[in-house]
Every structure is written in structure tokens, then in C-alpha cells.
Amino acid sequence: MFENLTNKFEEIFSSLKKAPSLDEKQVDEGLRAIRQALLEADVSLDVAKDFIAKVKPKVLGQEIIRSTSPGDMVVKIVYDELVSLLGESNTDINLNAVPPVPMMLVGLQGSGKTTTTAKLAKYLEKNKKKKIMMVSLDVYRPAAQEQLRSLGEQNNILTLPIIEGQLPADICRRAVSAASLNGAEIILFDTAGRTQIDLQMMSEIKQIENIINPTETFLVADSLTGQVAAEVAKEFKNTVNLTGIVLTRADGDARGGAALSMKYVSQVPIKFLGVGEKIENLEVFHPDRIANRILG
Numbered sequence: 001m002f003e004n005l006t007n008k009f010e011e012i013f014s015s016l017k018k019a020p021s022l023d024e025k026q027v028d029e030g031l032r033a034i035r036q037a038l039l040e041a042d043v044s045l046d047v048a049k050d051f052i053a054k055v056k057p058k059v060l061g062q063e064i065i066r067s068t069s070p071g072d073m074v075v076k077i078v079y080d081e082l083v084s085l086l087g088e089s090n091t092d093i094n095l096n097a098v099p100p101v102p103m104m105l106v107g108l109q110g111s112g113k114t115t116t117t118a119k120l121a122k123y124l125e126k127n128k129k130k131k132i133m134m135v136s137l138d139v140y141r142p143a144a145q146e147q148l149r150s151l152g153e154q155n156n157i158l159t160l161p162i163i164e165g166q167l168p169a170d171i172c173r174r175a176v177s178a179a180s181l182n183g184a185e186i187i188l189f190d191t192a193g194r195t196q197i198d199l200q201m202m203s204e205i206k207q208i209e210n211i212i213n214p215t216e217t218f219l220v221a222d223s224l225t226g227q228v229a230a231e232v233a234k235e236f237k238n239t240v241n242l243t244g245i246v247l248t249r250a251d252g253d254a255r256g257g258a259a260l261s262m263k264y265v266s267q268v269p270i271k272f273l274g275v276g277e278k279i280e281n282l283e284v285f286h287p288d289r290i291a292n293r294i295l296g
């Protein structure tokens with residue numbers, strides 16, 4: 001992720017750093033190039049415009065223009081603005097409910113939801129020392145329930161036994177009593193996805209939210225889909241109480257638009273990155289590290 005953006009920024013900054021002093025024209029040219037690089041990384045136009053609008057007055061501040069290394073100061077300003085755009089680091093997981101604490105994962109089909117459910121289960125088990133039960137509510141694709149069961153079996157994570165034909169609302173209720181019986185402290189509900197957002201999907205997710213009352217609702221979004229991922233998050237946020245985003249396929253060659261636009265467009269923070277297909281390939285999202293990576 002971000003490879004092209006990093007290369008572009010490197011070019012822009014190396015020419016800015018060469019200049020012994022910067023005048024307004026050079027600053028304007030540099031900022032125009034930064035805006036172009038952001039747009040090419042599939043950052044939404046509003047985000048790119050706002051980014052430049054925030055950076056410009058800081059760069060034009062007299063102390064920078066007159067400083068001995070204006071280029072370095074521009075890099076620092078861009079870095080700070082990137083961190084602020086990516087959102088604050090927010091690693092908290094809300095466990096504030098009577099166990100079994102319910103959490104749910106939502107998202108479009110193929111975004112990596114089921115894989116992320118298992119990754120998150122492992123993460124919570126390791127980092128919060130909790131016993132987890134995973135539950136698939138995807139009754140529309142029998143393979144989806146089986147996929148979660150098999151992930152559970154391979155990784156030694158409890159899953160709710162599948163009862164064919166049972167509806168999501170009934171599965172939710174059965175899950176709560178099964179988790180209590182088995183001593184599971186957190187239930188992760190993997191909800192059904194569709195290829196695109198539709199009313200039926202949203203009303204089902206709303207119904208599930210009302211039944212389980214989750215402390216966390218994570219949207220799983222594919223970074224390869226660029227700013228569309230941020231728009232999807234915005235739509236989900238209008239229906240349910242989204243508490244965080246897990247951006248998957250951050251190990252791939254995504255241009256970065258999803259990561260950079262997400263917080264601004266949807267107002268929901270990215271909490272984790274999916275960085276591979278394996279169960280341990282889940283990383284906590286650290287905006288400062290990402291900004292460092294972007295700036296090379």
C-alpha cells in the first residue's frame with residue numbers, strides 16, 4: 001500500500017529540500033504536486049482539497065520561508081497533517097458489558113469479514129486474555145458458516161455449532177446462552193455480506209444490532225476498493241453504531257485512498273489493518289507509523 005504515493009512524495013520533497021529558500025510560487029507548485037499525488041492515490045477530492053488548505057498557511061508562515069531548511073519544515077508540516085487526517089491512534093476495545101460481551105463485524109461480501117473475525121478472535125485471546133466464541137450469521141451462503149467453523153477448528157477457537165435453516169435472530173439468542181454455558185467471555189458475530197449495500201442487508205444488520213447490543217461494531221473494508229471503501233463506511237454508519245474500521249489487504253498494492261479518506265469521509269477511525277491471509281496478519285493501526293511510511 002502507498003507505494004506510488006511514497007515515490008511521488010519523495011520526488012516532490014527532494015526538489016523542495018534542494019531549494020535554499022522557498023517563495024510563494026515554489027510553495028504553490030509543491031502543494032499542487034502534493035494534491036495531484038493524493039488524487040492519484042485515489043484520495044477523495046474533498047479530502048485532498050482540505051488537506052492542502054490546512055497545509056498551505058502553515059507552510060507560508062514567515063518562520064518557515066525564512067528558515068535555513070524550509071524543505072524539511074514542509075515535510076514536518078505534511079507529516080503532522082497526515083497523522084491528523086488518519087485519525088488518532090485508538091486501540092481501545094470496549095469490553096464494558098456483562099459477559100459474554102457481544103461484538104459484530106459487518107461489511108460487503110469478499111471484504112475479508114470472515115477471515116477478520118478469526119484474526120480478531122486470536123488478537124483478543126492473546127492481548128485481552130479472553131475466551132472467544134465466533135458465530136456466523138451468514139445463513140445465505142452455507143459455505144460462509146462452514147468457513148468460520150473450519151477457521152475455528154484450525155485455530156482452536158470456539159464456534160457455535162451450525163443448525164441449518166436457523167434464522168440470524170434465533171442464532172443470536174442461541175449464541176448468548178451457548179457462550180455462557182461454555183465460559184466464553186466475548187462473542188464475535190460475523191454478519192452476512194452482499195456484493196453491494198442494499199436495504200434488506202441494512203435492515204437485517206439493524207435488527208441484529210438491536211438484539212445483541214454490541215459494544216463494538218467493526219466495518220471490514222477492502223483497501224483495494226479505494227475511496228469507495230470510505231463511502232461504504234459512511235453508509236453503514238448511517239444505519240448502525242460503527243465503532244471502528246478494519247482495513248484489509250493493506251499488504252497488497254492498494255494506492256492508499258481508502259486509508260487516507262476513511263476517517264474524514266466516514267468519521268469512523270481505522271482500528272486495525274489486515275496484512276495478509278494468515279490468522280496472525282492483523283495489525284493495530286498506528287497513524288504516525290503510516291504517515292512515516294508514506295513519507296518514506
Ligand code: GDP
Nearest residue numbers: 109110111112113114115248249274275276277
Ligand atoms: P468475506 O466474504 O468478507 O467473509 O471475505 P473472506 O474472509 O472470505 O475473505 C476473502 C478473501 O480475502 C480470502 O481469500 C481471504 O484469505 C482474503 N483476505 C482477507 N483479508 C486479507 C488481508 O488482509 N490480506 C490479504 N492478502 N488477503 C486477505
